[in-house]
Each structure stands twice: as structure tokens, then as C-alpha cells.
Amino acid sequence: MNKIPLKAQHLLVFVAVAVLFFAWGAWLMRSGEVHPLANLQQWRDTLLQPLAEDELTLREVQALAPGELWLAPRLDGARLFYRASLDGEEGGWLLEAELRLSLEQRDGLMAAQGLQAGGTELALGQSLVDQMAGFSIVSLNLRAPQALVSDRLAASLGQPRLTLELAEGQAWVYPQWGLTVHLQGDEVQLLHAVPRKAFRATR
The missing domain is CATH 1.20.5 (Single alpha-helices involved in coiled-coils or other helix-helix interfaces)
Incomplete structure (x- = not known):
């Protein structure tokens, strides 16, 4: 052999x-690559962009995430929120969208529910969700799951146009979507979005 x-x-x-x-x-x-969040890219198109253009309604939010309406009788005026959970690949997100109401509508809701300013928040029935489906959304909060690193958000939305140092943590600003991302250390805590015109007026 x-x-x-x-x-x-x-x-x-x-x-x-x-x-x-x-x-x-x-x-x-390969293991060092930062992968974008597919869900966040979808929400950018279905939530953030329409809200930036002041065209997001409760109907679109409800179609994405079934939830409940909550009436908050705060001392500075009643506010109406739609709250739901969103499933993401990295865990559950909490969504809170505030509806745009006139002063008369706020007072009418308070009177109909028998609430006083400063009282306890109250969940409203599904029938009211359907009745108010065409109401505009004035602001949107997305609370991130724990341990969502900022690199993954940047891979999904791109680098922020502005970075602000806060008393606690940091804020990334995306003016094109009226979006502010709040971070604690290297982890994402909250995404807060408003229409672009309102965003510019406050800066």
C-alpha cells in the first residue's frame, strides 16, 4: 500500500x-452582525409614517393591534387612550395611542361616564372603540421590551439626526417621523411619536 x-x-x-x-x-x-427588527420596520410604515403626516386614525391602529379605550380624567383635562400589546420578535411591546378630542367631546365623555377630574382611569366598551374608529391619533407611545439594544433599533430606523443628553439617559431624534427614542444606557426604553407639524412646533 x-x-x-x-x-x-x-x-x-x-x-x-x-x-x-x-x-x-x-x-x-456573521455572529457580530446587527440584524434590524422586522416588526419595527413594519410599524414605521404602518404607524410612524402616517402619524408623521397626521393621517393615522384609530381604525389603522386597531387593525394592527386589538386593544381597549381608556378614559383618563386628569386634572389638566380628560384624555382618551387606546392601549394594546404588540408582539415583536424580541418580546412584547406596549402601545398607547392618544385620540384627538375637542373640549366638548372630552367633557361629554366625562359626563357620560360620571367621572370627576383627577379620578381613576376607566376602560370603555368595545362599541365605543368601533364608533370612534375614524378619530385621529395625536400621539403614540411604544414601550420596548427589556434588553432591546439600541444597535438593533439603529439598524431598523437608521442613525438619528440628533442626539440629546438627558438627566437620565439619552434621546435619539428622528424629525422625519416626529419620533423621539428614549434610551437608558444601551437599551431602548420608549418610542414617542407625534405628527411632524406638532413636533416642529415644540422644538
Whole structure:
């Protein structure tokens, strides 16, 4: 039986080691990639962009995430919120959208429910959700799940146009969507969005 020459054996070992080395390097590169959040890219198109253009209604939000209306009888005036949960690949998000109401509508809701300013929040029936489906959304909060790193958000929305240092944490500002992202350390805490025109008026 013919034996492989010693030099050829050394060459085979060298090739095998080289192949393993490059495979390991490729695996490290792949594992170091930051993948965008598919859900956040979808919400950018279905929630953030329409809200930025002041065209988002309760109907679109409800279609994406079934939830409940809550009446908050605050001292500075009643406010009506739609609250729901959104499932993301990295965990559950909490959505809160405030409806645009006139002063008369606010007072009417308070009177109909028998609430006083400063009282306890009250969940309203599904029939009211259907009746108010055409109402505009004036602001939107998306509370992120725990341990969502900012790199993944940046991979989904791009780098912010402005970064602000806050007393606690940091804020990334995306004026094109009227969006402010609040971060604590390297983790995303909250996305707060309003129509672009309202966003510009406050800055």
C-alpha cells in the first residue's frame, strides 16, 4: 500500500487548519452582525409614517393591534387612550395611542361616564372603540421590551439626526417621523411619536 509522502501530509494538515480558521472567522463575522427588527420596520410604515403626516386614525391602529379605550380624567383635562400589546420578535411591546378630542367631546365623555377630574382611569366598551374608529391619533407611545439594544433599533430606523443628553439617559431624534427614542444606557426604553407639524412646533 502506497503511503502519502511526509511533505504532502504536512500540506494536507496546513490546508485543513486554514479551512477551519477561515470558517471560524466567517462565523464570528456573521455572529457580530446587527440584524434590524422586522416588526419595527413594519410599524414605521404602518404607524410612524402616517402619524408623521397626521393621517393615522384609530381604525389603522386597531387593525394592527386589538386593544381597549381608556378614559383618563386628569386634572389638566380628560384624555382618551387606546392601549394594546404588540408582539415583536424580541418580546412584547406596549402601545398607547392618544385620540384627538375637542373640549366638548372630552367633557361629554366625562359626563357620560360620571367621572370627576383627577379620578381613576376607566376602560370603555368595545362599541365605543368601533364608533370612534375614524378619530385621529395625536400621539403614540411604544414601550420596548427589556434588553432591546439600541444597535438593533439603529439598524431598523437608521442613525438619528440628533442626539440629546438627558438627566437620565439619552434621546435619539428622528424629525422625519416626529419620533423621539428614549434610551437608558444601551437599551431602548420608549418610542414617542407625534405628527411632524406638532413636533416642529415644540422644538
